Amino acid sequence: MIDLRSDTVTRPSDAMRAAARDAEVGDDVYREDPTVNELQERAADVLGTEAALLVPSGTMGNQVAARTHTERGQEVLCEVESHIYKWELAGLAQHAEVQTRTIDGDERGVVAPEQVREGYVAADGHRPGTGLLTLENTHNSKGGTAIAPERIADAAAAAHDRDVPVHLDGARLFNAAAARGVPASDFVEPVDTVMCCLSKGLGAPVGSVLAGPESFVEAARRNRKLLGGGMRQAGMLAAPGIEALDNRERLAEDHRRAERLAAGLDRVEGLSVPTPETNIVLAETDDPAERFLDACEAEGVLGVPFDDHVVRFCTHWDVDDGDVDAAVDAVERAA
Numbered sequence: 001m002i003d004l005r006s007d008t009v010t011r012p013s014d015a016m017r018a019a020a021r022d023a024e025v026g027d028d029v030y031r032e033d034p035t036v037n038e039l040q041e042r043a044a045d046v047l048g049t050e051a052a053l054l055v056p057s058g059t060m061g062n063q064v065a066a067r068t069h070t071e072r073g074q075e076v077l078c079e080v081e082s083h084i085y086k087w088e089l090a091g092l093a094q095h096a097e098v099q100t101r102t103i104d105g106d107e108r109g110v111v112a113p114e115q116v117r118e119g120y121v122a123a124d125g126h127r128p129g130t131g132l133l134t135l136e137n138t139h140n141s142k143g144g145t146a147i148a149p150e151r152i153a154d155a156a157a158a159a160h161d162r163d164v165p166v167h168l169d170g171a172r173l174f175n176a177a178a179a180r181g182v183p184a185s186d187f188v189e190p191v192d193t194v195m196c197c198l199s200k201g202l203g204a205p206v207g208s209v210l211a212g213p214e215s216f217v218e219a220a221r222r223n224r225k226l227l228g229g230g231m232r233q234a235g236m237l238a239a240p241g242i243e244a245l246d247n248r249e250r251l252a253e254d255h256r257r258a259e260r261l262a263a264g265l266d267r268v269e270g271l272s273v274p275t276p277e278t279n280i281v282l283a284e285t286d287d288p289a290e291r292f293l294d295a296c297e298a299e300g301v302l303g304v305p306f307d308d309h310v311v312r313f314c315t316h317w318d319v320d321d322g323d324v325d326a327a328v329d330a331v332e333r334a335a
Contacts, residue, residue, distance in 0.1 A: 001301075002302070004281075010200075011318060013203060013243070016204065026233065033238070034235065035238045040052040047188050047194060047209075054237070056237075059088050061209070061210040063095045072098070075098065077100075077102075077116060079105045082134060082139070084136070135156070143281075149187045165193070178249075193216055265313075265328060279314055289311045296334045301327045301330045
């Protein structure tokens with residue numbers, strides 16, 4: 001079976017398994033796990049922030065960030081198809097106890113500064129006020145679009161002009177960096193905090209990092225504990241994460257294979273497939289998406305539905321050129 005559902009399905013490498021086995025560990029709640037501390041220091045260095053915090057998942061990282069940045073009842077500005085709004089079980093309402101005000105970004109998920117200004121609400125005797133702007137890069141629902149650092153900076157500046165902090169959901173930020181050919185820190189510099197996943201294209205079995213100023217990370221640590229993220233001998237998770245940070249350079253291979261996959265699928269009758277920007281391929285189908293995917297699975301290829309007539313295929317480090325070509329052939333048979 002060729003599994004193209006997500007880059008979260010990658011299996012840890014032998015080096016990651018060995019690192020987990022041999023990791024020096026301690027109790028991370030007491031801040032005594034040297035491997036966790038090393039991962040956090042390295043992640044902060046890569047992202048250009050003062051500090052970083054290991055969290056079990058990207059969703060927890062986003063939710064911890066929102067709760068740390070905001071006061072109960074405030075509004076959070078977020079793009080209408082962003083992960084933090086669409087795919088995290090209304091966590092903003094449940095954990096941070098805030099309400100959302102959505103922004104309909106452009107076709108690539110870019111939020112314009114004028115939209116931030118229009119969405120901003122000043123606090124008064126009747127209005128809760130805007131407490132946070134969230135941005136996403138790459139934008140999952142828009143097909144892994146790699147939004148330029150200057151566009152992130154423009155939206156962030158509009159928020160900062162109104163004393164509103166900005167959190168960047170960078171679950172696949174390193175894909176954006178690879179696609180744009182710039183360091184990840186270029187995307188992070190204009191914002192206040194960022195979350196990055198280690199368990200997607202970088203291949204770690206578990207884990208994400210939440211990064212920002214030391215004072216923020218200190219407060220976030222308390223909220224991580226509140227949400228059940230206080231871990232003990234977590235060095236066994238952090239060690240593969242350290243290995244994962246060294247895999248940033250290979251993401252360009254996933255992007256190349258995604259282009260190869262998209263080009264092949266676009267030649268299949270009944271499919272319309274634009275060229276992807278990173279490792280996510282969105283295919284518009286004549287048949288209903290669920291029916292089409294059932295036929296693909298019968299031929300040995302897995303994907304996920306993204307809309308009634310849109311499916312997603314995602315390349316990752318467990319997929320090579322031969323798998324891509326075989327997937328195209330299988331999808332053609334299914335179609």
